[in-house]
Amino acid sequence: MSLVKPDRLDHVHLYVRDRAAAIGWYTRVLGMREYGKWRQDNPPDDHPVFLATANGVHVISLFVGDRPEGGDRTVAFHLGPQAFLAFARLLPHADLEGYDGKPLTREGLHDYGMAMTFNFLDPAGNHIELVTYDTDPVRAGLAA
Structure with missing residues (x-):
């Protein structure tokens, strides 16, 4: 018996150096769009910006920083x-x-x-x- 049964994958964390450039790339290449908004227009680096697929089901969260090393x-x-x-x-x-x-x-x-x-x-x-x-x-x- 499992402790919990999630209904879906919610989001994946990705680390980028230039958030604006990353948003532009994910929009151009994968047709993603910003999903939700923080209270301020330009969130601090430790707050992610969420991008969703066209149907809004799968989301990535972009954090500013160096991506972790190791692993897939x-x-x-x-x-x-x-x-x-x-x-x-x-x-x-x-x-x-x-x-x-x-x-x-x-x-x-x-x-x-x-x-x-x-x-x-x-x-x-x-x-x-x-x-x-x-x-x-x-x-x-x-x-x-």
């Missing part, structure tokens, strides 16, 4: 097959850098059979992943 700190966002294909067709893109520090290209696609992913860095070096589990339409679309 990947934040994964789910895409349907059409959105995943559309993303692949945008590559390479100036805002997208792979984990190796080089521009992300279609060759950066990871096909695990049951899932397909693209992995890249945000401007602060946080690991971002886009994942789809509806892989057959993606494979067909990429082969066309």
Whole structure:
């Protein structure tokens, strides 16, 4: 028996050096938007700014500071097959850098059979992943 049963993941903490630049990047690249507001217009560095996906379900909180070292700190966002294909067709893109520090290209696609992913860095070096589990339409679309 569990002590508690959460109903969903609420948010993930990410650390950035330049909060305004990070907000701009997450808005341009992932279509995220600010979620909620603090009482003041410019919150102090120890207060996060929350960004939500278009449907408002999944949220990241951006803190100003150095990102923690060690361990896997990947934040994964789910895409349907059409959105995943559309993303692949945008590559390479100036805002997208792979984990190796080089521009992300279609060759950066990871096909695990049951899932397909693209992995890249945000401007602060946080690991971002886009994942789809509806892989057959993606494979067909990429082969066309």
